[in-house]
Amino acid sequence: MLPKKLNVEILTPNKQVYSEEASSVRLPGSEGYFGILPGHTPLLATLTIGEIKVENDGKTDYFAASGGVVEVLAGSISILVETSELAADIDKKRAATSKERAEKKIKEGRKRWDVKRAEVALLRAVNRMKITSSI
Amino acid sequence: MATLSDIKRRIGSVKSTQQITKAMKMVAAAKLRRAQERLLNARPYAQRFEELLTHVTAQEKQQSSHPLLEVREANKLCYVVVTSDRGFCGGFNSNVIKRAKSEVDSQTSDDITLVAVGGKGADFYLRRGYQISGKYVGIFNNLDFHHATQISARIQELYQAQEVDRVFAVYNSFKSAGTQVLKVAQLLPVEPNQPEEGGAVFADYLYEPEAGKILDEIIPKNLNVQIWRILLESYAAEEGARMVAMDAATENAEEMIYDLTLHYNKVRQSAITTEIAEIVGGAEALRG
Numbered sequence: 001m002l003p004k005k006l007n008v009e010i011l012t013p014n015k016q017v018y019s020e021e022a023s024s025v026r027l028p029g030s031e032g033y034f035g036i037l038p039g040h041t042p043l044l045a046t047l048t049i050g051e052i053k054v055e056n057d058g059k060t061d062y063f064a065a066s067g068g069v070v071e072v073l074a075g076s077i078s079i080l081v082e083t084s085e086l087a088a089d090i091d092k093k094r095a096a097t098s099k100e101r102a103e104k105k106i107k108e109g110r111k112r113w114d115v116k117r118a119e120v121a122l123l124r125a126v127n128r129m130k131i132t133s134s135i
Numbered sequence: 136m137a138t139l140s141d142i143k144r145r146i147g148s149v150k151s152t153q154q155i156t157k158a159m160k161m162v163a164a165a166k167l168r169r170a171q172e173r174l175l176n177a178r179p180y181a182q183r184f185e186e187l188l189t190h191v192t193a194q195e196k197q198q199s200s201h202p203l204l205e206v207r208e209a210n211k212l213c214y215v216v217v218t219s220d221r222g223f224c225g226g227f228n229s230n231v232i233k234r235a236k237s238e239v240d241s242q243t244s245d246d247i248t249l250v251a252v253g254g255k256g257a258d259f260y261l262r263r264g265y266q267i268s269g270k271y272v273g274i275f276n277n278l279d280f281h282h283a284t285q286i287s288a289r290i291q292e293l294y295q296a297q298e299v300d301r302v303f304a305v306y307n308s309f310k311s312a313g314t315q316v317l318k319v320a321q322l323l324p325v326e327p328n329q330p331e332e333g334g335a336v337f338a339d340y341l342y343e344p345e346a347g348k349i350l351d352e353i354i355p356k357n358l359n360v361q362i363w364r365i366l367l368e369s370y371a372a373e374e375g376a377r378m379v380a381m382d383a384a385t386e387n388a389e390e391m392i393y394d395l396t397l398h399y400n401k402v403r404q405s406a407i408t409t410e411i412a413e414i415v416g417g418a419e420a421l422r423g
Contacts, residue, residue, distance in 0.1 A: 011183055013280050013363050015176040029343060044191065045343040046352045069353055071187050078183055082280070 006038050007076040008054055010063060010084050017063065017084045018054070025077060026053040027070055036072055043072040047081060049123045051131050062087040064131045066124050083124075090132045099125035139406065142399045146392060153388035159223060160381035167312060167374035173278075174309060174367040181364040185328065188357050191350065192327035194340065202295050203354050206324050211246045213268065213290065213299035214239065215322065217306035217365060218256030219373040220275050225380035227307060227315065227373055228255040234317050235305040248299060250290065252366070268293060275370050283363035291355060294323045306365050307372035313379055315372040322361065325354055 008025055010018040025036045028050025036043070047070055052063040068081030102122035106115055137145075192204075216235045218228045232255075239247050250269035251257035257270045269289045274282045293299045302323035307315040342349055 011180040013177050013180050013283075013360060014173070016179055031344060034343075041341055042339065043341045043343065044187075044349055046349055069187065069349070069356070071183075071190075078187075080180060080184055080187070 004038055005056075005075075006036065008079070009077070010052065010065075010079045010081065012081055012084050014083075017086070018061070020054075020056065022054045022056040024055045026051075026055075027079070028052065028065065030067075036077055038075065040072050040077075042074070043070070045070050045072075047079070049120075049127050051127070052079065052084065062131055064090055064128045066127075085128075087131045090128050092129065092132050095125045095128040095132070099129065137402070139399065139402055142395060142402060146395045146399065149388050149391050149395065153385055153392070156381045156384040156388060160378055160385060163374050163378035163381060167371065167378055170367065170371035170374050171309070171312075174364075174371045177364055177367050181360050184353070184357050184360045188325075188353060189328045191340070191346070191353065201325075201350050201354050203291065203323060203325050203358070204327075207297070207300040209301045210244055211248070211299045211301075212239075212242060212244055213248050213250060213293060213302045215250040215252060215269075215286070215290065215302065215304040215306075215362075216256045216260075217304065217369040218251070218253035218259075219369075220254040220273055221377075222255065223380060224373055224377035225383075227376040227380075228253075228259075230315075230317060231305055231307055232256060232259055234319070238303070238305060238319060248293075250286070252286065253369075268298070274366075275373070278366060278370055280359075280363055283366055284359050286366075287355065287359045287362045290323060291358065299323075304362075304365055306369045307376075308365075308368040309371040309375060312375040315376055320361075320365070322358065325358065 005021040005023060006025060008018065008020060008022045009016065023038065026033055027036065027045070028048050030046045030048045033050070034045070047065060047068045049066045052065050054061045054063070063084050063086055065079070065081045065084045068079065070080070071078045098121060102118045102125060105118035106122065109115065214235055216231060218231055222228070235249075248266045248268045249260055250271075251260050251267055252271045253275065254272045257267070257272050260267055261270075269286070271282065271286060290299075290302050294302060301321065304318075304320050304322050306318055306320075308318045310316050340346075
């Protein structure tokens with residue numbers, strides 16, 4: 001018989017963000033979003049900046065996440081990402097200011113700033129803002 | 136001989152020093168608590184990441200070719216020495232520097248370069264003209280994951296440019312508030328652990344994208360995470376060492392104050408005795 005639940009843990013270098021049971025999870029894979037249901041075969045995938053959606057008995061939690069990896073084993077799923085926060089915990093103002101800052105850096109260009117880094121920062125900020133507005 | 140007021144002044148000075156060491160101990164204790172918490176929060180992530188790497192490399196033995204896994208002959212060595220930025224922490228820095236020195240001396244190769252993390256180590260090595268390929272000073276005050284990423288990027292760069300063939304870290308790991316354990320760990324090339332005998336057999340993974348790309352991603356990331364753990368270990372150990380050192384200093388000051396007070400009272404007593412003897416002597420002389 002297939003297990004009915006997944007043990008989901010979301011870990012970041014700074015803390016364990018989440019550790020609970022869930023009936024389904026949707027993740028931002030580096031090649032597109034994908035869902036994991038209980039009984040999934042073992043999987044290892046890289047993640048990109050995006051939204052993690054964890055569903056359990058009609059209750060849904062959204063998390064913002066920046067790149068990382070996910071390991072799916074029988075009945076458990078470990079999401080290892082660099083940063084992650086619950087949608088409700090996202091600081092909207094901070095995201096907005098870092099978006100502005102990143103945009104400014106990109107505009108000022110290559111001489112003064114590391115444009116690649118600014119672009120990633122911009123993606124992260126936009127991602128956070130999107131997730132706060134979706135709930 | 137010291138006069139009464141001299142001794143009194145000395146007691147006052149020891150007392151004010153004691154107040155400072157006491158305050159520093161308190162601050163260190165508070166910082167230690169926070170550092171410990173961060174370390175405990177980071178450990179699960181670091182552990183899971185290592186396990187993950189073990190699983191993957193165990194399964195993909197044939198395909199695990201990554202520049203950071205490649206083992207070369209150990210001609211050129213690099214030591215990452217993690218010290219603190221601030222002093223007043225007992226033997227914390229001298230222990231790690233001594234250990235690094237004995238490691239370096241025990242190697243037959245003399246093509247050795249250092250990466251100094253923390254101001255104390257950097258000062259030490261710069262003064263003595265060691266070859267330094269990286270210096271990270273003032274990071275512990277506001278320790279963040281991106282510091283680990285920077286250090287990691289630097290040693291990866293050195294390794295891939297074949298400027299070094301082995302990278303080791305020498306650091307204090309945190310055992311308890313009172314004990315630090317000196318550790319030497321190999322950072323590069325990455326040596327994946329062997330999966331435990333008889334442990335769970337890992338089912339074949341599906342990879343998305345393919346295994347090679349995933350290795351490309353997780354090997355450098357694992358290095359970041361391990362360095363991050365090392366930084367947190369060292370920081371917690373530093374605050375622990377500082378707390379113990381300041382506690383000992385406070386106790387020593389207490390002892391000194393006790394001895395000085397005793398001395399002060401003795402001197403006072405003998406002064407009074409002399410004075411009385413003089414008065415008695417004077418009265419005798421008058422009567423006579």
